[in-house]
Amino acid sequence: MNLQGRHLIAPLDLSVAEMEGLFALAERIISAPEDFSDVCKGKLLATLFYEPSTRTRLSFEAAMLRLGGRAFGFSEPSSSSAAKGESIADTIRTIACYADIAVMRHPKEGAALVAAQSSSVPLINAGDGGHFHPTQTLTDLLTIRLERGKLGDITVGLCGDLKFGRTVHSLICAFARYSGVKFVLISPDELRVPEYVRAEMNDFAEVRDLNEALPDLDVLYMTRVQRERFFNEEDYIRLKDSYILNAAKLRNAKPDLMVLHPLPRVNEIATDVDDDPRAFYFRQMKNGMYVRMALIMSLLGKGQF
Amino acid sequence: MEITSISNGIIIDHIQAGSGLKILDYLNFDTEHGSVALIMNVSSNKHGKKDIIKLENYENVDVNVLGLIDHHATVIYIKNHEIVKKIKLTLPEKVTNVLRCKNPRCITSSESVPHVFNLADAEAGKYQCEYCDNVA
Numbered sequence A: 001m002n003l004q005g006r007h008l009i010a011p012l013d014l015s016v017a018e019m020e021g022l023f024a025l026a027e028r029i030i031s032a033p034e035d036f037s038d039v040c041k042g043k044l045l046a047t048l049f050y051e052p053s054t055r056t057r058l059s060f061e062a063a064m065l066r067l068g069g070r071a072f073g074f075s076e077p078s079s080s081s082a083a084k085g086e087s088i089a090d091t092i093r094t095i096a097c098y099a100d101i102a103v104m105r106h107p108k109e110g111a112a113l114v115a116a117q118s119s120s121v122p123l124i125n126a127g128d129g130g131h132f133h134p135t136q137t138l139t140d141l142l143t144i145r146l147e148r149g150k151l152g153d154i155t156v157g158l159c160g161d162l163k164f165g166r167t168v169h170s171l172i173c174a175f176a177r178y179s180g181v182k183f184v185l186i187s188p189d190e191l192r193v194p195e196y197v198r199a200e201m202n203d204f205a206e207v208r209d210l211n212e213a214l215p216d217l218d219v220l221y222m223t224r225v226q227r228e229r230f231f232n233e234e235d236y237i238r239l240k241d242s243y244i245l246n247a248a249k250l251r252n253a254k255p256d257l258m259v260l261h262p263l264p265r266v267n268e269i270a271t272d273v274d275d276d277p278r279a280f281y282f283r284q285m286k287n288g289m290y291v292r293m294a295l296i297m298s299l300l301g302k303g304q305f
Numbered sequence B: 001m002e003i004t005s006i007s008n009g010i011i012i013d014h015i016q017a018g019s020g021l022k023i024l025d026y027l028n029f030d031t032e033h034g035s036v037a038l039i040m041n042v043s044s045n046k047h048g049k050k051d052i053i054k055l056e057n058y059e060n061v062d063v064n065v066l067g068l069i070d071h072h073a074t075v076i077y078i079k080n081h082e083i084v085k086k087i088k089l090t091l092p093e094k095v096t097n098v099l100r101c102k103n104p105r106c107i108t109s110s111e112s113v114p115h116v117f118n119l120a121d122a123e124a125g126k127y128q129c130e131y132c133d134n135v136a
Helices: A016-032 A055-066 A088-098 A110-116 A134-148 A166-175 A210-216 A231-240 A281-301 B020-027 B064-071
Strands: A044-049 A070-074 A102-106 A124-130 A152-158 A180-185 A206-207 A221-224 A258-259 B009-016 B036-044 B049-054 B074-079 B082-088 B094-096 B118-123 B126-129
Touching: A016 A134, A016 A281, A044 A055, A044 A088, A055 A102, A055 A124, A055 A134, A055 A152, A055 A281, A055 B118, A088 A102, A102 A110, A102 B009, A110 A124, A124 A134, A134 A166, A134 A281, A152 A210, A166 A180, A166 A221, A180 A210, A206 B074, A210 B009, A258 A281, A258 B020, B020 B049, B064 B094, B074 B094
Parallel strands: A044 A070, A044 A102, A102 A124, A152 A180, A152 A221, A180 A206, A221 A258
Antiparallel strands: B009 B049, B009 B074, B036 B049, B074 B082, B094 B118, B118 B126
16 A cells, blocks of 8 residues: 555545555554664655644654654744735745655644645645544544554544544544444534534434533543634633542543543643553554654555555 | 427426526526427426427536526427437535535635535435535
């Protein structure tokens, strides 16, 4: 299987077999990272971040550096020609002259697709508004796969902002293709999953009470209610504390539950959960770097599987 | 009511009653080209009532846009009093710059890109924005 030259814009851009290939490659990297320390020597990664990021941008840069390549870019639009009104298409045409592969995050939904349509180098969507975040999904699924040995035959609860949560949308679309995946969607009415995501699921239930759903879950995917996605501050304030997970609530959960979170968190997971063996969100971060290494290698034609 | 036939041109038949005006409005026919007739509320065996549009000396219409407005209609091409082609309209798979994305978070609200929609649910006639996936 060869992903050379492809873009990754939406979670369904990769088939299940291609995702499994990436996970297998990521596991090889985890077991012997030194074997991959110069596979991308001489290659350049551009990071175009029109929106703030800690983990995604740094993990992409770290991934490229660990593969022996180099990374450059901007971390806010004010330091690029976007501030002068340059279009996304012109920006990516410019970047494609200098880099071998590019990663882009943008606050508008569909921005990555617009960029890909003008990009002559592989483009990776690192989040387009409240739409998709496919590499976070690779991170999430790799974390579950490493722990459980397989994906499928699982009950996954997604809690919080399911309307604007791009990590939620991507995860549902990609995960729904595995057999035996049941989704439990836990959110207030105002933050339910959009129609285009709902259409991808075969087996799901929608509830409002986290405590009621918790005992049945194998995975609990917590999300932050994102201030930046709201046009109305009042709505944000009303909904921001809808769901808070703490150690007391976890007493009702399965002993092998996995609590995931794409991070950053604000207060939706209390710090008293951090030391619980069921808290996987910090381990999840490191997996993000490994799976991004696998992805960069593959899109550059250095990691056939 | 009698409407004379046309020798060359296009007839859009079986338009759902009431949609004829919408089609005329959307396709913005240039009447210098030839005569345009809209016949409304004609009795129809199939639909009870229907609209018909006759376009004299026209050779082409945008069947994608027509299909989007009324996919029950039929487009009939006439040459020298003969029917040379008949197209039963269907919902188009893709339409460009016909529908506009209303999602303020969509990239189409800030970048100069075409508004592209793909057919998501033929039964319900639902279209999804190519960029943000919002349903029109």
